[in-house]
Amino acid sequence: MGYRVAIGTRSYLFSDLKELMAKATPPRSGDRLAGLAADSLEEMMAAKIALADLPLRTFLHEALIPYEADEVTRLIIDGHDAVAFAPIASLTVGAFRDWLCSAAATTAVLARLAPGITPEMAAAVSKLMRNQDLILVARKCRVVTRFRNTLGLPGRMAVRIQPNHPTDDAAGILASTIDGLRYGCGDAVIGINPASDSTARIGELLRLLDGVIARFDIPTQACILTHVTSSIALIEQGAPVDLVFQSVAGTQAANASFGVTLALLQEGLEAGRSQKRGTVGDNLMYFETGQGAALSANAHHGVDQQTLEARAYAVCRAYQPLLVNTVVGFIGPEYLYDGKQIIRAGLEDHFCGKLMGVPMGCDICYTNHAEADQDDMDTLLTLLGTAGVNFIMGVPGADDVMLNYQSTSFHDQLYIREVLGLRRAPEFEDWLLRMDITDATGRLSAGQGGPALLAAMQDRAA
């Protein structure tokens, strides 16, 4: 058994499907750390050549992580939509790539196909695609979600205000939030990573954001990015929880390291839905993921990190999320070493998620121990904006003073809107115009738009 490829006088043998997948993966430090990477570039190409000939349906019969051992595998196999898959059932992975790039793969066709795509299929084809393919095909995929506004429409991109503060200080968080709103950010979510995991403190932050949204009647949603069990407890205490957050990964064991199971995520979804706080829809889960999460929890089963990341999207997909965010460069250089690897991973993640029908956004980011800088983030932002990313982060000055990493800023989203003409969520766009924060062209108003927002601070001081 296995996959054999002859290149000239050399013969390469890949003993099983997961070895083939891992060795076909473009280079990244995490796969090398796991001992899974190809030993040479020629070996990587040999693996790609073999992978291109593999029938897509192989992934339905041959699980990379055993069905019996992993509830994520069971979710993928049991939830597979064979009818949706039928139009591509006879294709190889290579032919699938050609078909995706062709005019036959329209937005409508791809939307119908999504439930038939397993994460392993998405990951496999992405390994054969150049960056331009990942952009071209992702741009054709549309995933629209709703809670208090409509996200993911063509030609639009939303922004999360990320007003983190090192000690969760309410005035500081409010100041960052107001600054973000007056730059026209916040349609994806106003989402705080709390420094504390105290439910009392998190309850206060929820009421703070709920107060701002209610006061200015903002068509958006708030979220405190805390463990799903905390959100459930807060809902039981009557706190105003819009979105239920959780970090997830692509294996049962990695999710266990986050303290979650699929049943617990279902509980979180149901607790959130019981609130009925959405106005235009009930997509209310907010998930974050990132390549390397499973390996860092020693829960990767010998599978490459990009395939495991796509499996995390299968987890997300099951709970009709509003937002799925790949926090691509947060994990560090042992998984994605430099700007080149981070950029490639961001494009892969966005493509795989979109192909699977997941509302992908990206935290375009890096840490100070990675070989990357803001120029690399500019590049990835420009590429993902072109690819139709649903949302990005808006961090004041791109510097997260709580989590200690760099992302995209309020200014960065203005840049990409200016260059690509990307608009905000329609309901939010109308609100910004009403508030005189933006003008009819969507640019920031000529004055200091939104001075009314300052009233929120003055009320606090009073």
Added chain:
Amino acid sequence: MSGPEKPPAPGRFADLARLTPARIALGRTGASLPMREVLRFGLAHAQARDAVHAPFRPEEVAAALARLGIETLAVESAARSRADYLRRPDWGRSLSPESLAASHARRGRFDLAIVVADGLSSTAIHQNAAPLVEALLPFLRRHSLSLAPIVIASQARVALGDAAGQALGARMVLVLIGERPGLSSPDSLGAYLTFAPRIGLTDEARNCISNIRPGGLGFAEAAFKLAWLIDQGFRRALTGVGLKDESAAALEAGAAAGLIPED
């Protein structure tokens, strides 16, 4: 495109910047950051990059702890260089064979082991580890907790504490580690608490308090939170997702009773 917009009127948006260390009210030129902010960011990034690679001085930390009357034990992870450390987290989580033997040699019956680890910012440890330990000591004495020699670990990650705590025979381990440096906080210290430390545990078994530094969470408050978590961890025989930090109420009561000194 016109020139830079006028700066906001005094007493308006610019005032918001005093409320947070975050980079707000920066102004703009068109869609872009003004030149001065581009340069300010570039300088901070250069300094943070330099901080990652600043050498750790464990002997200085040992001397500071000795002044508090605390015994220490210097260990190294299996990562022998900064380059190894950055690429191989598995090495940073393990003790070198010599350090494992040295830890076993100090084995005893301890309630708590404290591991001071360089992590990604030796600056954080040089500046903040000893003051935090000093703030924590009165709480440990009040609860009559026995403390193992404090382990000072080079090229270390959080999970190295599991190996050290297990080798020392401690019922709980507290790892104080340099967090990855942010642009505004190259000196941020994280504290990770793990009940029944043993090799192979993952993050769901830990409680974490981050951003401990003079400009973030102060030493007295951090020590109170840690003391609360340590106490509750022993009472419930667990740490991690099953133990929520509900120290805020206790903190208020403690402050009212005069138990928390000002920083």
